[in-house]
Amino acid sequence: MLIYRGLSRISRISKKTPFGRRWLPSHPLLSGASHSAAAAAADSSVKVLGCREAYSWSLPALHGIRHQIHHQSSSVIEEQLDPFSLVADELSILAKRLRSMVVAEVPKLASAAEYFFKMGVEGKRFRPTVLLLMATALNVRVPEPLHDGVEDALATELRTRQQCIAEITEMIHVASLLHDDVLDDADTRRGIGSLNFVMGNKLAVLAGDFLLSRACVALASLKNTEVVTLLATVVEHLVTGETMQMTTSSDQRCSMDYYMQKTYYKTASLISNSCKAIALLAGQTAEVAILAFDYGKNLGLAYQLIDDVLDFTGTSASLGKGSLSDIRHGIITAPILFAMEEFPQLRTVVEQGFEDSSNVDIALEYLGKSRGIQKTRELAVKHANLAAAAIDSLPENNDEDVTKSRRALLDLTHRVITRNK
Amino acid sequence: MVIAEVPKLASAAEYFFKMGVEGKRFRPTVLLLMATALNVRVPEPLHDGVEDASATELRTRQQCIAEITEMIHVASLLHDDVLDDADTRRGIGSLNFVMGNKLAVLAGDFLLSRACVALASLKNTEVVTLLATVVEHLVTGETMQMTTSSDQRCSMDYYMQKTYYKTASLISNSCKAIALLAGQTAEVAILAFDYGKNLGLAYQLIDDVLDFTGTSASLGKGSLSDIRHGIITAPILFAMEEFPQLRTVVEQGFEDSSNVDIALEYLGKSRGIQKTRELAVKHANLAAAAIDSLPENNDEDVTKSRRALLDLTHRVITRNK
Numbered sequence: 165m166l167i168y169r170g171l172s173r174i175s176r177i178s179k180k181t182p183f184g185r186r187w188l189p190s191h192p193l194l195s196g197a198s199h200s201a202a203a204a205a206a207d208s209s210v211k212v213l214g215c216r217e218a219y220s221w222s223l224p225a226l227h228g229i230r231h232q233i234h235h236q237s238s239s240v241i242e243e244q245l246d247p248f249s250l251v252a253d254e255l256s257i258l259a260k261r262l263r264s265m266v267v268a269e270v271p272k273l274a275s276a277a278e279y280f281f282k283m284g285v286e287g288k289r290f291r292p293t294v295l296l297l298m299a300t301a302l303n304v305r306v307p308e309p310l311h312d313g314v315e316d317a318l319a320t321e322l323r324t325r326q327q328c329i330a331e332i333t334e335m336i337h338v339a340s341l342l343h344d345d346v347l348d349d350a351d352t353r354r355g356i357g358s359l360n361f362v363m364g365n366k367l368a369v370l371a372g373d374f375l376l377s378r379a380c381v382a383l384a385s386l387k388n389t390e391v392v393t394l395l396a397t398v399v400e401h402l403v404t405g406e407t408m409q410m411t412t413s414s415d416q417r418c419s420m421d422y423y424m425q426k427t428y429y430k431t432a433s434l435i436s437n438s439c440k441a442i443a444l445l446a447g448q449t450a451e452v453a454i455l456a457f458d459y460g461k462n463l464g465l466a467y468q469l470i471d472d473v474l475d476f477t478g479t480s481a482s483l484g485k486g487s488l489s490d491i492r493h494g495i496i497t498a499p500i501l502f503a504m505e506e507f508p509q510l511r512t513v514v515e516q517g518f519e520d521s522s523n524v525d526i527a528l529e530y531l532g533k534s535r536g537i538q539k540t541r542e543l544a545v546k547h548a549n550l551a552a553a554a555i556d557s558l559p560e561n562n563d564e565d566v567t568k569s570r571r572a573l574l575d576l577t578h579r580v581i582t583r584n585k
Numbered sequence: 586m587v588i589a590e591v592p593k594l595a596s597a598a599e600y601f602f603k604m605g606v607e608g609k610r611f612r613p614t615v616l617l618l619m620a621t622a623l624n625v626r627v628p629e630p631l632h633d634g635v636e637d638a639s640a641t642e643l644r645t646r647q648q649c650i651a652e653i654t655e656m657i658h659v660a661s662l663l664h665d666d667v668l669d670d671a672d673t674r675r676g677i678g679s680l681n682f683v684m685g686n687k688l689a690v691l692a693g694d695f696l697l698s699r700a701c702v703a704l705a706s707l708k709n710t711e712v713v714t715l716l717a718t719v720v721e722h723l724v725t726g727e728t729m730q731m732t733t734s735s736d737q738r739c740s741m742d743y744y745m746q747k748t749y750y751k752t753a754s755l756i757s758n759s760c761k762a763i764a765l766l767a768g769q770t771a772e773v774a775i776l777a778f779d780y781g782k783n784l785g786l787a788y789q790l791i792d793d794v795l796d797f798t799g800t801s802a803s804l805g806k807g808s809l810s811d812i813r814h815g816i817i818t819a820p821i822l823f824a825m826e827e828f829p830q831l832r833t834v835v836e837q838g839f840e841d842s843s844n845v846d847i848a849l850e851y852l853g854k855s856r857g858i859q860k861t862r863e864l865a866v867k868h869a870n871l872a873a874a875a876i877d878s879l880p881e882n883n884d885e886d887v888t889k890s891r892r893a894l895l896d897l898t899h900r901v902i903t904r905n906k
Contacts, residue, residue: 268725270728346687365667365686369667370728373697373720373723374724376720377720377721378721380716384711385714387710392710402698406694
């Protein structure tokens with residue numbers, strides 16, 4: 165099966181490793197995407213692991229790259245694999261449950277807590293999508309109704325528990341958003357007024373606490389102390405990351421290591437640890453749990469790095485069309501950090517701060533001259549590849565749903581890199 | 586690591602641990618006494634190898650409950666102090682206001698997250714549920730206080746419910762958690778819960794009285810901070826039952842301090858203070874009854890602790906500051 169994608173986007177280079185896929189971005193910003201590389205791909209021996217590997221991003225020559233397609237139903241041929249649509253139905257069930265889980269006695273608290281779970285404002289639901297896909301990818305069948313009595317009951321129960329992880333993850337995430345907006349004096353979030361702006365700081369703080377407590381209760385109901393510990397640690401990481409961001413010394417602000425650590429805490433920890441929790445609930449081995457963790461972590465990091473780039477580039481390939489909100493808030497992200505490595509003078513500007521918007525312009529100038537954007541993208545690609553590698557390392561499984569989900573997870577590693585908004 | 590990097594955060598978090606309000610370390614005291622009262626020996630050092638090891642471990646876990654309880658309590662204090670924009674218009678410097686809010690939110694989150702991790706480490710999901718519910722109650726109680734309708738403000742039932750959420754839930758549920766960790770039966774766990782709940786309610790009711798009477802037996806020598814903040818407490822609620830006209834004053838609010846004087850007048854004429862004390866005594870007695878209902882135990886430490894818990898039910902009533 166071939167999934168034919170826009171040629172301008174990606175050409176694939178595969179190496180002769182068990183993990184056949186490596187993405188080398190041929191983004192307009194990055195010159196050097198070589199067509200010869202794609203030709204080389206034609207010779208590659210892409211091994212098809214148990215997964216129905218049939219990505220072919222290459223160019224004209226479709227020959228030779230289609231290989232062992234593990235018999236699959238014809239539906240696979242037309243299927244434009246959309247990770248989000250694979251789990252769309254389940255997600256609406258989750259969304260409904262989530263809304264009922266955050267109902268509160270006190271009306272104002274109820275409106276506050278539900279604020280971001282209302283229809284249309286749920287955000288991209290990226291995390292729950294990943295988690296549900298991961299649950300299937302780790303060989304838990306989405307249970308068929310009215311089948312096989314006991315066996316499906318167990319499968320159903322496990323699935324419910326894994327869905328619960330997705331719900332808990334969303335509650336923790338939204339709680340942290342509510343508090344972060346208070347910390348940032350933010351006016352808007354997800355296109356609507358931020359809660360603190362609309363209902364006051366105190367209510368936003370209380371609503372965040374409320375969501376957190378509901379998440380804790382839901383967590384406890386799973387009766388799995390390792391899972392409880394994992395997600396409790398996430399809460400601590402979120403706070404640590406936010407604190408790191410707010411209270412950096414000058415040296416720390418200019419340090420890539422510090423930045424990556426902070427990014428792990430703030431962005432990747434939630435998804436990595438919840439992926440791991442999914443694996444643990446499924447009774448998987450420690451090794452598989454670690455693979456799930458690695459997937460989440462690298463996906464999260466890749467996501468954030470591209471986020472950093474987009475803040476500069478926006479929907480345009482060129483600099484300065486983005487919202488520039490990070491730099492205006494004095495948050496130094498990967499592109500600038502890379503640029504500082506090439507242009508030490510930039511550090512002086514950074515240390516002066518960016519309340520003066522002429523400093524923003526100066527910084528953008530240096531950034532444009534540097535390879536900061538490109539290097540950030542390259543780093544994102546590296547992490548996306550690591551995420552893909554984790555999926556490839558999962559134990560073989562021929563089940564149709566499993567392989568579909570794994571493909572979807574791989575597709576996500578591609579999407580986080582290529583998205584432009 | 587975080588503390589070293591963020592001195593300000595540390596001072597914020599520690600500030601409330603140092604604060605010398607009465608009842609400082611009150612909760613941990615109750616919890617440690619409860620732990621002993623439920624027949625967990627304070628382990629002797631260098632004794633009896635294995636037996637004391639598991640007793641020690643249990644004690645440590647129960648101490649952990651006390652620590653978690655304090656963290657949750659302080660976190661809620663910090664978050665309760667977050668101000669809304671409206672408060673800046675009363676002349677609070679905007680920079681302090683902003684930094685104050687941020688620090689309050691962050692420090693509270695920090696404490697909550699530490700409490701979460703500590704809770705998880707106990708590996709007891711029922712305990713996790715209990716204390717997570719406490720956080721929910723604290724939030725609910727504070728929100729109830731912030732967002733009352735006129736009818737609710739004048740309702741004794743609403744007030745008692747709010748008081749349970751804001752004050753008594755923490756100590757009742759942590760007492761119950763102590764019992765559960767000790768492997769006690771559900772009945773004993775409920776007795777521990779009842780003790781904590783009634784003690785907490787008695788404590789708050791006397792607190793309400795003292796806000797009016799201060800260290801003197803007469804009215805108006807207290808700080809009057811509740812009423813000045815528009816918070817209607819038990820004495821006023823009782824007074825309103827006797828003098829319905831007082832309700833009109835209450836509805837007008839107390840930004841005008843002459844209204845405060847009028848309310849105090851009504852209060853003085855009413856039996857509001859006495860009735861509140863009586864209610865406090867009733868709850869203190871219920872707390873004492875819970876201790877008396879505990880399964881008999883002749884161990885010296887156990888009986889000492891139970892006497893101490895009974896003594897506390899007396900002290901919460903008779904304290905005058």
